[in-house]
Amino acid sequence: MTFFKADDTWALWTILIAWAAVSIYLEQKYNWAAKISGAIIALLGALILANLKIIPTDAPVYDAVWGYIVPLAVPLLLFKADLKKIWKESGRTFLAFNIGAVGTILGAFIACFLLSKFIPEIHKAAAMMTGSYIGGGVNFVAMSEAFKASKNQVNALIVADNLNMAIYFMILMAIPASSFFKKHYGHPYEDAVEKQDKASAGSEGQNKAASYWGRKEISLLDIAEALGMTFVIVFLSVKFCAWVNATNVSPVIKSILGQKYFVITTLTVVLATLFPKFLGEIRGAQEIGTFMIYIFFVVIGAPADLKVIILNSPILLVLCLIMVIVNMLVTFSVGKLLKFNVEELCIASNANIGGPTTAAAMAIAKGWTELVLPAMLVGVWGYVIGNYLGIFTGNILGKLFGM
Structure with a gap:
């Protein structure tokens, strides 16, 4: 039993929105919070509330966030995603991201060979985590449906995944300041931030997150255009996907054009590329x-x-851990050979494991403003390819283990 019940809609919406606001406040007011990032504070706060039995671990309000809030957020975050800029501004990060995606797949294979005796239907878990650790939560859900994973396996894996992500994001935040990585990798973005910090030393100023999200001139028309456009884009995308899924087209076409996040992303990016002045200049x-x-x-x-982790999911936590470790090793070792900067590799690995928003949040928190858009763009690319690579990995592993 929890203090707030799953059907206590107003209370749960209040907690979600209020804690999101508190997370942003802490990130912008305190340097320790900026280093952790507001995204992690938001996640850890909910984890604590859930484990103290204050809020439930499952509720219709959470489904509403997945079903409505997230789809509406995607276009808003991509209004500046002019394709002409993608190739100019995210080229190296894009390559690093795809190297990390290979690491995720390799990690899935290694984890299955090591743990197949301990995890029933491990290929389904591997498929879900491959989709998630290349794309994001939407790919995880898609893989769970594609492989018809049991609800118990899905829930246990979500728990293990969330805890694992929180730990890994903290590690990634610490890597750029590590003497080992500074010695063996280039770090121009960190150097620029340190130089800027020294220049502003002694003056009262905001931390990096507060500076990035500082007040901007905004009008009622900006808000109207932003919300109006994102609702129109999501509406058209959802209706189009429903129409595709209702037709007798091939499963391959349905797997692409019937996926709402793929269509939402594609439509937004096309519009942002065709009308960069209009969408790109909408403030707010x-x-x-x-x-x-x-x-x-x-x-x-x-x-x-x-x-639940302690009782039911420890071995799934190990599976997630192996996949993340292999992703990190492949990303940073191949990145070293190709002379990537440590910041690019951190952003790429973050985008693999957490998706575009956590990667962008890290870039903002670290003051790497030039990497914010690449972080968002490569993360969205992960949404696009996550399903395909998850299905590929799950099917191959299913055959290897005779399932």
């Missing part, structure tokens, strides 16, 4: 979209019941 879209994503971060922390 990124701020509204980011606040929606912070609400989502609170939601993904809620299912992380530590008691």
Whole structure:
């Protein structure tokens, strides 16, 4: 039993939105919180509330966030995603991201060979985590449906995944300041931030997150255009996907054009590329979209019941851990050979494991403003390819283990 019940709608909405606001406040007011990032604070806060039995681990309100808030946030965050800029501004990060995706798949294979005797239907878990650790939560859900995973396996894996992500994001935040990585990798973005910090030393100023999200001139028309456009884009995308899924087209076409996040992303990017002046100059879209994503971060922390992990999910936590470690090793070792900067590799690995929003949040928290858009763009690319690579991995592993 929890203090607030699953059907206590107003209370749960209040907690989600209020804690998202508190997370942003802490991130912008305190340097320790900025280093952790508001995204992690939002996730950990929900984890604590859930484990103290204050909020439930499952509720219709959480489903509403998944079903409405997240789809509406995606276009808002992509209004500046002009394809002409993608190739110019995210080229190296894009390559690093795809190297990390290979690491995720390799990690899935290694984890299955090591743990197949301990996890029933391990290929389904591997498929879900491959989709998630290349794309994001939407790919995880898609893989769970594609492989018809049991609800118990899905819930246990969500818990293990959320805890694992929170730990890994903290590690990634610490890596750029590590003497080992500074010695063996280039770090131009960190150097620029340190130089800027020294230049502003002694003056009263805001931390990096507060500076990035500082007040901007915004009009009622900006808000109207931002929300109006994102609702239109999501509406058209959802209706189009429903129409595709209702037709007798091939399963391959349905797997692409019947996926709402693929269509939402594609439509937004096309519009942003064709009309960069209109969409790119709408003020407030990124701020509204980011606040929606912070609400989502609170939601993904809620299912992380530590008691469930201890009793039912420890071996699944190991599976997630192996996949993340291999992703990190492949990303940073190949990145070293190709002379990538440590910041690019951290952003790429973050985008693999957590998706575009956590990667962008890290770039903002670290003051790497030039990497914010690449972080968002490569993370969205993960949404696109996550399902395909998850299905490929699950099918191959299913055949290898005779399932």
